[in-house]
Amino acid sequence: MNVIRTINRSVAAVTTAAVAATGTVTVTAARELPAYAGPAAEPVLQTLALPTSAPAGTFAAPGSARAEATGLTVAPRVTKPFSLLGATWTDPHARLDGTVQVRTRAAADGRWSAWRALESDGTSPATAGSADAGGRGSTDPVWVGDSDAVEARVTTGAGTHTLPAGLRLDLINPDADLPAAATSGASAAGAPAAAPATAAGASASAAQIGGTSFTEPAPGRAAANAAVVVPPRPAPTVVTRAGWAANEAMVVHPPEYTTDVQVLFVHHTATSNDYSCADSARIVRGIQAYHVRSNGWNDIGYNFLVDKCGTLFEGRAGGVDRPVLGAHTLGFNSHSAAIAVIGDYTDSAVATKVRWVIAQVAAYKIGMYGHLATERTVLVSSGSDRFPAGTRVTLNRVSGHRDTGKTECPGNTLYGQLGAIRSLAGAAPADFSMARMTGATRVGDAFYARxxxxxxxxxxxxxxxxxxxxxxxxxxxxxxxxxxxxxxxxxxxxxxxxxxxxxxxxxxxxxxxxxxxxVDRTAPTYTSGPAVWLRSGSLDGSVPIYLRWTAADAGGLRSVTLTRPRAAALSTTARALASTAAPGRSTTWSIRAADRAGNTRTATVTRTPLMLTERAAVRTSGWVNVVDPGYFGGRALRSITAGSSMTFTFTGSSASLAASRTPASGRVKIYVDGRYSGVVDLRSATTQHRMAVWARSWPDSATHTVRVVVEGTARRPGVALDGLVLLR
Incomplete structure (x- = not known):
């Protein structure tokens, strides 16, 4: 459905004229414009003949001019709606030896624009023998926004200049003859949402080449190679031809292909940069209409276009993943592709996102054939205004249009950015690093997981x-x-x-x-313990003990932790912990060992310290009661007689002898289960009561005897015993 507009405006001080088929001008007075009749009043293409000869005396012959910077003017005239225009001429191999300048009137407010020059890159870039061959010569088209009137002039420098025959202005309305589907989705009002390109280029508005399948390995094993689905090489995300509402009806011939893509040529459209990105789809439609209806090509000439906001558009039909032959770079359309940045980048740089998009297209198209965008290659010219046919030309794989032709395209500033774009397109992934390995713990240079x-x-x-x-x-x-x-x-x-x-x-x-x-799924083991042993030390309010264990793991221990009766981190190489226990109360000790993979195992032991007083022992003669608040219960047994003994019989897994230490204390001999165990010297520099002076432990609880014999040490024969501590 065509866009229907009604304009009713008085145009003051502007001369209007009807555009005749011959291009002649009939001047009339300014008048009230009638309302538009409907879609027929809004064609895609309007043409306006430009004069190639001046008034009498200015030109020596038709088609040539001799003057001092003279100008040929087309008076202002009202037109049907248009948004893009350019100048074209009959012979596609002729050059425009002059400058066409235009100014346009905005449809919205009636204001006239400043004069702007139409840029000409020389002769038609279409490849001889292709569906684009023939046609017309042209300038680059200029986007002027919604307009309804135009004024033009052709200027030449000093001397004689030949203007090409059939010189005319072509006015393009990108909103005319829209495909039916475009009126409900990708309308002329704004750029459609981006969608991936199709493999065939037939422009489904949202389809990714090959899809994006991704398969994770099956649980419990490393996946076999045959089970891995490799994602397809991703094509750039583009607004498809359906997305920007390409007029497929005007494309007469099927796409043509070259063998590969060796070079990506970067162009600019040489239009102004003050357009809204919401109009980008309309601009692309306008360029397609200009290339087809005005230039006479089969389709839009560029393979890709990108606007100043970084939105990428699919250009010529045939498939973004295929080497589609375009009409973009005279003499070098074969073995190449082209991307045009919408705008003029003579003095303005493209934004970072646009650089990324160009680099992405370069990496995709050039890398598809095993080449790097940072390389150089040789192409053979089929004939350009800079390199005659058959010339072997060394080019960067990402080159500017000016590298092969006499043109300023893609503008000085953008051309200066191509080196950085090549580096982006041909680089390896930068700053690649492993942030973490979830589910694993790093120890040294390895990760451990369970x-x-x-x-x-x-x-x-x-x-x-x-x-x-x-x-x-x-x-x-x-x-x-x-x-x-x-x-x-x-x-x-x-x-x-x-x-x-x-x-x-x-x-x-x-x-x-x-x-x-x-990968380790086996928990640590305890090759011994945990076990609780009595040890020497003060018995004043608590019982000194050792907690002993041996934990091991084939992959190495990460931590060993005491979790009961209190929490404490232990060394992975520790085998014992000196601690205390409350007398007469059951105490549980728990140790948790964790390996590097995170497997854990906890082991527990429970023991109760009990006191056997000296009066529970079987004694020989020579022992006397002594009283002192420092003794357990305020009293103990003391002997100075050599050979006097005291024997304790008990059931338990560990025992320690309670005695007093003084500067005058002597020594005692210890016998365990009838066997001599050693001598304990009870002398100390200070007096210390309630001391565990000797200890012995066994793997299991059993009945044992401990006999203590007074040695009768010279000059310090006395000893005071306070009982025996045991563990059950």
């Missing part, structure tokens, strides 16, 4: 410039992740593995990260 792990990686390269990530375990690809993914799930068998994550740039370059991963 279950599934998720490596998480990062890169500074924009996602649009990436291809995919491969995850390789022990030399076999087990997962392949799309470019937007930064992690994958791995279920590895127990043992040591080499895990590699490889990042692929869209250019084909790759970088890798490799990590050792040890």
């Amino acid at each position: 279950g599934p792990i998720r490596p998480l990686w990062t890169t500074a390269t924009p996602t649009a410039l990436l291809n995919r990530f491969d995850v390789i375990v022990d030399g076999t690809v087990v997962a392949s992740a799309p470019r937007a993914h930064r992690t994958t799930l791995l279920n590895l068998n127990p043992g040591r593995h080499v895990v590699t994550v490889r990042a692929y740039h869209l250019s084909g370059r790759a970088v890798s990260l490799t990590r050792a991963v040890v």
Whole structure:
């Protein structure tokens, strides 16, 4: 459905004229414009003949001019709606030896624009023998926005200048003859939402080449190579031809193809930069109409277009993933593709996002054939205004239009940015690093896990410039992740593995990260203990003990922790802990050992310290009662007689002798279960009551005897015993 507008405006001080088929002008007085009759009043193309000869005396002959910077003027005239215009002429091989300047009137407010020159790049870039051959010569089209009147002039420099025959203005209305589907979705009112391109170029408005399938390995094992689905090489996300409402009816011939893409040529459309990105789809439609209706080509000449906001548009039909032959770079359309940045970048730089988009297209199209955008190559000219046919020309794989023709395109500033764009397009993924390995603990140079792990990686390269990530375990690809993914799930068998994550740039370059991963699902073991042993020390209010254990793990221990009766971190190499226990009360000790993979095992032991007083022992003669608040119960047994003894019989797993230490104390001999165990010297520099002076432990609880015999040490024969402590 065509857009229908009604304009009723008085045009003051503006001469109007009807545009006749011959291009002659009939001057009338300014008048009230009638309302438009309907769609027929809004054609895609209107033409306005430009004079190629001046009034008498100005030109020596038709088609030539001799003057001092003279001008040929077309008076202002009202037209039907248009938004884009350019100048064309009959012979596509002729050059415009002059400048066409235009100014237009805005339909919205009636204001006239400043004069602007139409840029001409020389002869038609269409390839001889292609569906684009023939046609007309032209300037680059200029987007002027919604307009309803135009004024033009042709200027020449000093001397004689030949103007091409059939010189005319072509006014394009991008909103006329829209496809029916465009009126409900991608209308002329604004740029449609971006959608991936189709493989065939037949422009389904939302389809990705090959899809984006991604398969994670099956749980419990590393995936076999045959089970891995590698994501297709991603095409750039574009507004498809359906998305920008291309007029497919005007495309007469099927797409033509070259063999490959060796070079991406960067152009600018040489239009102003003050357009709204909401109009970008309309601009692209206008360029298509100009290239087809005005130039006489089969379709829009560029393979891609990108606006100043970084939105990428599919250009010529045939498939963004195929080497479609375009009409963009005279003499070098074969073995190449072209992207045009909408706007004029003579003095203005393109935005960062636009640089990324150009780099993405370069990496995609050039990398598809195994080449890097940072390289140079040789193309053979089929004939241009700079390189005759057959000339071998060395070019950067990302080149500007000016590299092959006598043109300022793509503008000085954008041309100066091509080096950075090449670097982006041909680089390997930058700053590729492993952020973490979820589910695993790093110890030294290896990661330890007991279950599934998720490596998480990062890169500074924009996602649009990436291809995919491969995850390789022990030399076999087990997962392949799309470019937007930064992690994958791995279920590895127990043992040591080499895990590699490889990042692929869209250019084909790759970088890798490799990590050792040890999968251990076996918890630590206790080869001994935990066990509680009595030890020497003060018995004043508590019982000194040792907690003993031996924990081991084949992959190494990460931590050993006391969890009861209090929490304490222990060394992984420790085998004992000196502590105390409350006398007469049951106490439980728990130790948790964790290995590097996170497996844990807890072991527990419970014991009760009990006191046997000296009066519970079987004694020989020579012992006397002594009283002192420092003794248990305020009294103890003391002997100075050599050979006097005291025997304790008990059931338990550990025992310690309670005695007093003084500067005058002597020594005692200890016998355990009838066997001599050793001598204990009770002398100390200060007096210390309630002391555990000797201890012995056994693996299991059993009945034992401990006999204490007074030695009768010279000059200090006395000893004072306070009982025996045992563990049950």
